[in-house]
Amino acid sequence: MAKTILVVDDSSSMRQVVGMALKGGGYDVIDACDGKDALAKLDGRKLHLIISDVNMPNMDGIAFVKAAKLLPAYKFTPVIMLTTEAGETKKKEGQDAGVRAWVVKPFQPAQLLLAVSKLVLA
Secondary structure: OEEEEEEEEEOOOHHHHHHHHHHHHOOOOEEEOOHHHHHHHHHHHOEEHHHHOOOOOOHHHHHHHHHHOOHHHHOOEEEEEEOOOHHHHHHHHHHHHOOOOOEEEOOOOOHHHHHHHHHHHO
């Protein structure tokens, strides 16, 4: 059975690119356009990984991760931030919220899939 990954980004083209890379790697993909949309999709189903942007309207990625980690079903779900933010302060903020990896855009699909494969376990 394929592993399921939630992709959260306000850019539909970025969601498409990430989704294509993940589907090419054999993953199932659910997508959301911002943190609020993503929270609404956290309905108890098993997610193996969350990939989120930082800068989004309505609810940014860091606030979303903090909210997701409060939900018992997603407390231990690994999170990768895929963002243009490369500053150490933002990375530390993400790490404190529970982010496990940080990938800076633009990215190579192979680079993303490598990060995904390290965090998606059986």
